[in-house]
Amino acid sequence: MRVAVDAMGGDKAPHEVVKGAVRASQQFPDDEILLVGDEKAIHRELTSCGTTPRNVTIHHAPQVVGMDDPATSSIRQKINSSITRSVELVAKREAAAVVSAGHTGATVAAATLHLRTLKGVRRPGIAAPFPTRSGACLVIDVGANIACKPVHLFQYGVMATIFSKHIFGIKNPRVGLLNIGEEDAKGNDLAKETFGLLSDSDLNFVGNVEGREIFDGKADIVVCEGFVGNVLLKFGEGLSMGILSTIKAEAMKGFWTKVGLFLCKPAFGPLRAKMDFTEYGGVPLLGVNGVCIICHGRSDSKAIQNAIRVALQLSKNKVNEHIISELDKASAPAANVT
Amino acid sequence: MRVAVDAMGGDKAPHEVVKGAVRASQQFPDDEILLVGDEKAIHRELTSCGTTPRNVTIHHAPQVVGMDDPATSSIRQKINSSITRSVELVAKREAAAVVSAGHTGATVAAATLHLRTLKGVRRPGIAAPFPTRSGACLVIDVGANIACKPVHLFQYGVMATIFSKHIFGIKNPRVGLLNIGEEDAKGNDLAKETFGLLSDSDLNFVGNVEGREIFDGKADIVVCEGFVGNVLLKFGEGLSMGILSTIKAEAMKGFWTKVGLFLCKPAFGPLRAKMDFTEYGGVPLLGVNGVCIICHGRSDSKAIQNAIRVALQLSKNKVNEHIISELDKASAPAANVT
Numbered sequence: 001m002r003v004a005v006d007a008m009g010g011d012k013a014p015h016e017v018v019k020g021a022v023r024a025s026q027q028f029p030d031d032e033i034l035l036v037g038d039e040k041a042i043h044r045e046l047t048s049c050g051t052t053p054r055n056v057t058i059h060h061a062p063q064v065v066g067m068d069d070p071a072t073s074s075i076r077q078k079i080n081s082s083i084t085r086s087v088e089l090v091a092k093r094e095a096a097a098v099v100s101a102g103h104t105g106a107t108v109a110a111a112t113l114h115l116r117t118l119k120g121v122r123r124p125g126i127a128a129p130f131p132t133r134s135g136a137c138l139v140i141d142v143g144a145n146i147a148c149k150p151v152h153l154f155q156y157g158v159m160a161t162i163f164s165k166h167i168f169g170i171k172n173p174r175v176g177l178l179n180i181g182e183e184d185a186k187g188n189d190l191a192k193e194t195f196g197l198l199s200d201s202d203l204n205f206v207g208n209v210e211g212r213e214i215f216d217g218k219a220d221i222v223v224c225e226g227f228v229g230n231v232l233l234k235f236g237e238g239l240s241m242g243i244l245s246t247i248k249a250e251a252m253k254g255f256w257t258k259v260g261l262f263l264c265k266p267a268f269g270p271l272r273a274k275m276d277f278t279e280y281g282g283v284p285l286l287g288v289n290g291v292c293i294i295c296h297g298r299s300d301s302k303a304i305q306n307a308i309r310v311a312l313q314l315s316k317n318k319v320n321e322h323i324i325s326e327l328d329k330a331s332a333p334a335a336n337v338t
Numbered sequence: 339m340r341v342a343v344d345a346m347g348g349d350k351a352p353h354e355v356v357k358g359a360v361r362a363s364q365q366f367p368d369d370e371i372l373l374v375g376d377e378k379a380i381h382r383e384l385t386s387c388g389t390t391p392r393n394v395t396i397h398h399a400p401q402v403v404g405m406d407d408p409a410t411s412s413i414r415q416k417i418n419s420s421i422t423r424s425v426e427l428v429a430k431r432e433a434a435a436v437v438s439a440g441h442t443g444a445t446v447a448a449a450t451l452h453l454r455t456l457k458g459v460r461r462p463g464i465a466a467p468f469p470t471r472s473g474a475c476l477v478i479d480v481g482a483n484i485a486c487k488p489v490h491l492f493q494y495g496v497m498a499t500i501f502s503k504h505i506f507g508i509k510n511p512r513v514g515l516l517n518i519g520e521e522d523a524k525g526n527d528l529a530k531e532t533f534g535l536l537s538d539s540d541l542n543f544v545g546n547v548e549g550r551e552i553f554d555g556k557a558d559i560v561v562c563e564g565f566v567g568n569v570l571l572k573f574g575e576g577l578s579m580g581i582l583s584t585i586k587a588e589a590m591k592g593f594w595t596k597v598g599l600f601l602c603k604p605a606f607g608p609l610r611a612k613m614d615f616t617e618y619g620g621v622p623l624l625g626v627n628g629v630c631i632i633c634h635g636r637s638d639s640k641a642i643q644n645a646i647r648v649a650l651q652l653s654k655n656k657v658n659e660h661i662i663s664e665l666d667k668a669s670a671p672a673a674n675v676t
Contacts, residue, residue: 070521105519133580143518146526180481180568181443183408188484188565211569212576227526228566230518231549235570236577238550242471243581243609251605261605263598267589271581 003311004095007037007045008064008082009102010299014038017101018045020304025053027305031312034059034095037082061085064102067297071105075113083107087114090290097291097311099282101299107292108144108285115288118320120327123152124287125226126294127160128233131240131274132217138164139178139214141226142233144285148225150193153177157203158330159286159323160221166317167310168220176209176219178228183208190225198223201330240275244268281306284314286323291315341649342433345375345383346402346420347440348637352376355439356383358642363391365643369650372397372433375420399423402440405635409443413451421445425452428628435629435649437620439637445630446482446623453626456658458665461490462625463564464632465498466571469578469612470555476502477516477552479564480571482623486563488531491515495541496668497624497661498559504655505648506558514547514557516566521546528563536561539668578613582606619644622652624661629653 005021007014014037025033032055035042039060046052063081065074075084083102087110089095100107104126112124125141140156141148157175164173177194179187184195186208198205209218211232224232251261273279281303282293291314293307314320343359345352352375363371370393373380377398384390401419403412413422421440425448427433438445442464450462463479478494479486495513502511515532517525522533524546536543547557549570562570589599611617619641620631629652631645652658 070523133584146518178569180484180565185408191565211572211574214573215576215580224569227518227529228569231516231562231566231570232573234549235552235574236549238553239574239577240581242553243578246471246609247602247605250608251602254604256601257603257605260598260601260603263594264585264589264602265595265598266592267585267595267599270588271584 001312001315002032002034002095003308004034004036004059004086004089004098005304005308006082006086006098006100006102007035007042008061009100010295011297012300013101014041014045016299016301017304018042019049020301021308022046022049022051022053022056023301023305024308025056027309028312029055031055032057033308034089036061036086036089037064038062059085059089065106067103069103069106071103072109074103075106075109084110084114087111087292090292091115096315097293099293099295099304099307099311101282101295101297101304104143104294107294111285111288111290111292115290115292117287118289119324120331121159121287121323122155123148124285125152125156125159126283126285127163128229128283129280130214130233130236132215134217136274137214137217137219138221139229139232140221140223140286141229142283143226143230145226148190150190150197153190153194153223153225154197154201155287155327156223157198157201157205157221158326160223161203162319162322162326163284163286164220166319166322167313170220172204173220174206174218175203175221175223176206178222178224179208179210181208182210194223278303279306281308281310284310289320291320339650339653340370340372340433341646342372342374342397342424342427342436343642343646344420344424344436344438344440345373345380346399347438348633349635350638351439352379352383354637354639355642356380357387358639359646360384360387360389360391360394361639362643362646363394365647366650367393369393370395371646372427374399374424374427375402376400397423397427403444405441407441407444409441410447412441412444413447422448422452425449425630428630429453434653435631437631437633437642437645437649439620439633439635439642442481442632445632449623449626449628449630453628453630455625456627457662458669459497459625459661460493461486462623463490463494463497464621464623465501466621467618468552468571468574470553472555474612475552475555475557476559477567477570478559478561478624479567480621481564481568483564486528488528488535491528491532491561491563492535492539493625493665494561495536495539495543495559496664498561499541500657500660500664501622501624502558504657504660505651508558510542511558512544512556513541513559513561514544516560516562517546517548519546520548532561616641617644619646619648622648627658629658
């Protein structure tokens with residue numbers, strides 16, 4: 001199976017991206033990795049890695065979408081960018097999946113434009129794991145779709161359920177609806193209508209989930225519209241990093257607290273691991289016709305290696321085929337609301 | 339000045355509420371406190387306090403709105419509830435302010451119904467302080483209005499600016515717009531139109547604020563629609579408590595980490611203080627014709643005492659009068675968008 005990797009995307013590209021791709025190629029010797037981007041730059045990085053595995057090839061793309069470029073127009077204008085070329089390889093079925101740590105908006109735009117949606121899918125959504133007390137909660141959507149309709153949220157529940165089953169191995173994932181209260185009739189029109197769709201579905205719907213219940217692990221999956229999900233993802237990242245850095249800064253002010261922090265260090269480990277995005281590697285854009293994994297802009301080689309693993313898992317487990325057939329089965333309730 | 343206190347509202351009512359009110363009455367001997375609720379229950383609590391200050395009086399209200407009651411209908415049905423009666427005292431100008439730790443939705447509904455909005459205000463909004471690295475960021479709205487228009491968000495910016503100036507003593511508060519990116523043209527239609535209104539205003543508008551920038555303190559005030567604000571408030575509460583309890587639980591597993599935690603304890607102090615809602619006491623529902631302070635359901639006597647202090651500050655500083663005159667000045671841009 002072939003994975004196209006945007007070698008120029010991310011704060012640490014191409015160095016860490018190429019390094020991660022090389023490691024993944026060694027971890028998955030039966031699969032192929034296409035490094036897409038500036039040929040010379042990728043060559044240089046491969047040389048510095050000391051090896052070019054036989055299952056790694058370069059696919060030249062001279063342009064780069066910068067982090068400050070506008071998402072949609074850059075995709076239309078920079079047709080030779082590493083992001084666009086990577087996605088095109090999937091569109092032409094020359095690769096099964098694309099992995100990019102570049103401009104998220106541009107990746108979503110390129111994937112939506114060139115791959116289009118899976119049969120039956122109304123809007124793609126990004127599913128990101130949030131740390132919880134006991135593991136992770138998959139929140140979908142975290143920024144692909146900021147004009148959500150109830151049917152979009154319902155479909156996010158279906159797609160994330162299939163993803164959780166096949167990738168996280170959760171048998172019957174609990175699906176919750178992000179809302180401002182626990183009672184059934186709470187929330188805005190979007191929440192109320194989505195509540196009805198989810199209640200009538202075959203999903204393991206556990207009702208409304210309030211903000212504070214995400215960390216408590218009330219649900220394995222929480223659906224919400226992309227604006228809220230994006231704000232929440234970034235707020236959580238900022239807050240958790242802020243809390244840990246504040247504790248550290250305070251502890252460093254005194255001798256005994258400094259000693260205490262040193263002794264206490266192992267207690268922070270499990271939390272740091274939960275919050276470590278490099279473990280998951282990347283998050284899927286679910287609903288496009290092809291596998292698309294979006295990585296954090298600060299991804300290092302470990303994150304890229306894990307993202308390639310997730311991309312291969314999605315492809316090999318035929319997650320997209322399962323989504324099509326599940327949505328086909330569920331089309332009756334979904335068709336009722338537009 | 340008189341403050342009506344809903345003696346039956348909150349998880350720890352009436353005991354902690356009455357205790358907090360008695361303390362506030364001693365702190366502010368020139369002001370009056372009306373304890374609204376079941377006469378016998380309040381009497382019992384006053385007896386257990388060992389004193390009934392001369393500036394505390396009881397106003398009998400036989401009904402209580404429970405935490406599980408539906409907000410709007412309970413206000414219409416339970417016309418003798420402590421919440422409704424407290425708000426009515428303000429409506430009849432028998433009190434300047436109301437303080438309640440009861441059902442938030444019911445308090446907002448009662449205040450909106452009986453007090454109505456200030457001249458020029460389109461929708462009331464709840465302004466809640468979020469902890470930041472260096473202090474606090476006032477987020478408005480956190481749940482009063484889940485069908486926001488751009489002009490509502492613009493007015494929240496105006497109202498929160500006046501509140502910050504008069505209550506927090508910030509000379510020229512920086513106002514940000516919660517959004518999914520830093521660039522001017524980011525976000526959904528609500529965000530884009532609000533951006534225009536805020537840019538054209540006299541407010542100290544610092545542009546879009548992403549989720550992760552709240553804790554960093556990019557702005558003193560962040561405006562957002564009530565659904566997002568409510569989810570964010572509860573998510574932040576759950577996440578920060580979850581992080582601290584996870585660290586503690588992990589540290590308690592080993593001998594040396596337990597010692598470390600003990601030594602490290604002072605380093606957690608400033609963070610805990612920042613996250614301690616009892617310090618602020620309560621959050622204002624800005625925009626209603628009267629002062630309305632909403633307290634956390636878990637409020638103890640310290641929180642109630644501080645909430646009464648905030649209520650008096652708002653009344654004495656004539657925050658509502660300033661809001662009316664500022665909105666009158668700003669009515670030109672606000673009138674452009676509906």
